[in-house]
Amino acid sequence: MIEVEAIAKRNGCVSVRVSTTEAERLAFWAGRKAAFPAIGRLSPDYLCMDGTIPRGRLPEVLTKMAELSEKHGMRVANVFHAGDGNLHPLIMYDAGIPGQLETAEEFGADILKLCVDVGGVLTGEHGVGIEKRDLMEYQFEQADLEQQQRLKCAFDEEGVLNPGKVFPKLCRCAELGRVHVHRGQTRFPDLPRF
Amino acid sequence: MLMPPPDPALIADKARHVAALRAIVPGEGVIDDDAALGAYECDALTAHTQRPLAVVLPSTTAQVSAILAYCNRTGLKIVPRGAGTSLSGGSLPLADGIVLGFGKMNRVLEVDFDNRCAVVQPGVTNLGVTNAVKYRGFYYAPDPSSQIACSIGGNVAENSGGVHCLKYGLTTNNLLGVELVLTDGSVVRLGGKGMDGPGLDLLGVVAGSEGMLGVVTEVTVRILPAPESRRALLIGFASVEAAGACVAETIAAGSAIRSMSRPC
Amino acid sequence: MTTLTPTTVEDVAEIVRDAIEAKQTLELVGSGSRRGYGRVPQADATLDLSTLSGVVAYEPAELVLTARQATPMAEIRALLAQHGQSLAFEPPDLSAVWGRPRGSGTLGGALSLGFGGPRRPYAGAARDHFLGFKAVNGYGEAFGAGGRVVKNVTGFDLPKLMAGAMGTLGVLTEVTVKVLPAPQTVETVVLTGLDPARAVAALSAAQNSAAQVTGAAVLPPQVLAAFPDLPDGEMVALIRLEGVAPSLPSRRAVLADVLAHFTAPTELLGEAASERVWTAVADAAPFADASRPLWRITLPPASAPDVIMALAYDDSIGGQRGYLDWGGGLIWLEVDGQHPEQAAALRAHLAAIPGANATLVRGDAALRSTIPPLQPLEPGLLALTRRVKAQFDPHGLFNPGRLYEGV
Known part of the structure; x- marks a missing residue:
């Protein structure tokens, strides 16, 4: 505790408050946990994003996010678990105004691509679902996604469980099982053959 | 949002499918009237909606097994749903599919302090697990911000985290075992009260599989004794950069930090 | 090849x-x-x-x-x-x-x-x-x-x-x-004078306390030769505390409080001795450089005392030497002879315990070809x-x- 305070002071903090009672500790956290409802008072609707970045890239990502905010003409507030690099940008929009949801979604996609660009990932804890499904190809190669879908085939060959989520393309298991025939030069001729 | 095109034959046959499902889950366990289905048309990603063919609310593993076998045979899609708090649309329904809801499977089956675990049904809320064990000073570590409402089954599907995950990990790191129903209706147990079950770590891929590999009907989670002293520090910084540098240095110093957040 | x-x-x-x-x-x-x-x-x-x-x-x-x-x-x-x-x-x-x-x-x-x-x-x-x-x-x-x-x-x-x-x-x-x-520092509380059941119960109480235990093992006399830092002659139970140095005194006190129902700690090992002891626990050091079959049994920790008792009284599984880690959730067990029937006997004792598994970690090729090394x-x-x-x-x-x- 004392050590954290010293580190904070070295890094130029402007205030430090240590909780002295359990009630006070919960009150501090209540501030964090109420961040989402607080945004609700600033804007009629918001989209909550969930990318993760390497922690050291945070300042750069925040700067670029501000640029994206300007580009899309839409406000964004940041709530994050800085300890693990998990960002929750809240994009504020008004669903009552035609086109705003679409703009918010484009803005969100740009933020998540930014996370991937700096070595992070699309989702730290909310899951891919349908929200980030079409961005999966931005983070993963086709072979990566095919292997994930093959795992699904081991469990759900008919594709009846929650289809349309996570993966941008629906593949038939039979197609995924096909081997891409290899007719190249043999570089390891000492492999014994029949 | 483009979803797989529904199969019109399945939709045309709704009455027959509903009757078959009612034979498995009698009474109010099958919802098929349009107005009532509206309550299930989206999760917490409210921008996208779709009414399902029907909603089925099983009470037992045997019912879940029979429902999955029926759907697998007929091609009806299955969208599992816990409390519907997914922010990514994980339980957005399909027009030619059922929503499989776990609101009725919401009992804490066993609390085992000697083995530091709890066995619960998937519909128990995240906070419900902590509430069941806190009289002995224990808690369940993953604490997503929706913990009052979100279900353990949903947590397993999404591998939910929370503010404590820096030290205690996500759901997957606190999950000891599940009972899993496969699409053919067969039931397997992965893991249990002992650690490191034999063979491939299938439990590890079921966690976070977003309801695409199987349907979880029972969950065994690790519970932890609450540490004696917990303090929170509220530190103000003039700039984000300074705050970030402080976070990095604090973690590198190895302080027993559980979480660090930056409200706006 | x-x-x-x-x-x-x-x-x-x-x-x-x-x-x-x-x-x-x-x-x-x-x-x-x-x-x-x-x-x-x-x-x-x-x-x-x-x-x-x-x-x-x-x-x-x-x-x-x-x-x-x-x-x-x-x-x-x-x-x-x-x-x-x-x-x-x-x-x-x-x-x-x-x-x-x-x-x-x-x-x-x-x-x-x-x-x-x-x-x-x-x-x-x-x-x-x-x-x-x-x-x-x-x-x-x-x-x-x-x-x-x-x-x-x-x-x-x-x-x-x-x-x-x-x-x-x-x-x-x-x-x-x-x-x-x-971890910035580590120390180990050593307990003696407990039988296996009491030792596992003491470790359970320690793990269930707010002391934030990060190691809990029980070592019978037969394996102590691999642990020169520990008192010789009778069974010991070990509890490890790790973390920032200022947190240790209060956690030690929490531990002493819950352990008072069982026994008084015999000794407190410092950093260097703790490092050596826990490395040996991790590495199954008592069974190094030998060829006898070695089993790794994982199970619900509270079941461990019954299992080791049942195994000890089973004459068909000869020459047992072993120890407990994970507060009882892991049993390392070395047995004499490369006998396939021992595997069946050993696994039979676990059959009634959900979540218990036995893996043959070491055995000769004949044994590993006859019995499934991993729990079926x-x-x-x-x-x-x-x-x-x-x-x-x-x-x-x-x-x-x-x-x-x-x-």
Whole structure:
């Protein structure tokens, strides 16, 4: 505790408050946990994003996010678990105004691509679902996604469980099982053959 | 949002499918009237909606097994749903599919302090697990911000985290075992009260599989004794950069930090 | 037997595609330290991965490290130590158990085996610290999964599946692990004068307290020769506390309070002795450099006293020497003779305990060919396991049958 305070002071903090009672500790956290409802008072609707970045890239990502905010003409507030690099940008929009949801979604996609660009990932804890499904190809190669879908085939060959989520393309298991025939030069001729 | 095109034959046959499902889950366990289905048309990603063919609310593993076998045979899609708090649309329904809801499977089956675990049904809320064990000073570590409402089954599907995950990990790191129903209706147990079950770590891929590999009907989670002293520090910084540098240095110093957040 | 030595990922992919055409199976070998584990390796050719070595990226502040699969564990440990970090799952060094020089394992091997050390119940196993990888599947395609950040739920968590798979699903070429600051200090409370049941109960009380225990073991007199730092002659129970130094006195006091119902602590081991003792606990040191069958039994910790009692009274399982880790959740047990019937007898004692499994970690080739070294799976689970294997390695090229028949 004392050590954290010293580190904070070295890094130029402007205030430090240590909780002295359990009630006070919960009150501090209540501030964090109420961040989402607080945004609700600033804007009629918001989209909550969930990318993760390497922690050291945070300042750069925040700067670029501000640029994206300007580009899309839409406000964004940041709530994050800085300890693990998990960002929750809240994009504020008004669903009552035609086109705003679409703009918010484009803005969100740009933020998540930014996370991937700096070595992070699309989702730290909310899951891919349908929200980030079409961005999966931005983070993963086709072979990566095919292997994930093959795992699904081991469990759900008919594709009846929650289809349309996570993966941008629906593949038939039979197609995924096909081997891409290899007719190249043999570089390891000492492999014994029949 | 483009979803797989529904199969019109399945939709045309709704009455027959509903009757078959009612034979498995009698009474109010099958919802098929349009107005009532509206309550299930989206999760917490409210921008996208779709009414399902029907909603089925099983009470037992045997019912879940029979429902999955029926759907697998007929091609009806299955969208599992816990409390519907997914922010990514994980339980957005399909027009030619059922929503499989776990609101009725919401009992804490066993609390085992000697083995530091709890066995619960998937519909128990995240906070419900902590509430069941806190009289002995224990808690369940993953604490997503929706913990009052979100279900353990949903947590397993999404591998939910929370503010404590820096030290205690996500759901997957606190999950000891599940009972899993496969699409053919067969039931397997992965893991249990002992650690490191034999063979491939299938439990590890079921966690976070977003309801695409199987349907979880029972969950065994690790519970932890609450540490004696917990303090929170509220530190103000003039700039984000300074705050970030402080976070990095604090973690590198190895302080027993559980979480660090930056409200706006 | 033919040995193929790839130096790049492309080489690995090429070899696999050739193997598909030639219908040849491959045994994946890093340093070879774990060849004694699982069913006896049987393949047409050896895929020697030892040249795929070296740290690719290490960012201490990001708590992640990426290395090629066969990077020696000794190199990883030394590098992390320079930055005050470590692998929190305490990967055991079991080289000596399999008669190899200590420290001969690789990072990829440790992940493929998947074991965690004494911190397993509190900080997880290899699976919990394995963030991402690049690999070549049984189609001869390079693919990857996971990422280089600690918090990530994007796509299926394939690193979990690769951990413990013993190379049966693909050829890992590069792996990323989570690293954490090494505990600032460590100490060990030593208890004596307890029988096994009371010892496990005392450890349970300690783990259930607010003391934040990170190690709980019970060592009978027969294994104490491997622990020169401990009092000799009678059974000891060990409780480890780790963390920042100022937190220890209050946690020690919490511990003393709950242990008062059992016995007074005999001794408190300092940092150096604690390091030695817990390394020996992790590495199954009492069973090093021998060839007798060695079992690793995982079970619900509270069941341990009944199980060891039942085993001790079973005359068909001779010459038992063992100890408990994980507060009872792990039993290391060495037995005399390479007798197949012992395996059935041993597993029979676990049959009534859900979640209990026995793995033969060491045994001669004849024994490992006669009895399944890994706990047999229920038929439904075995069928599912085979389907998963087939989706990664449809031709059964990689380490065929290493885990189970057909897997």
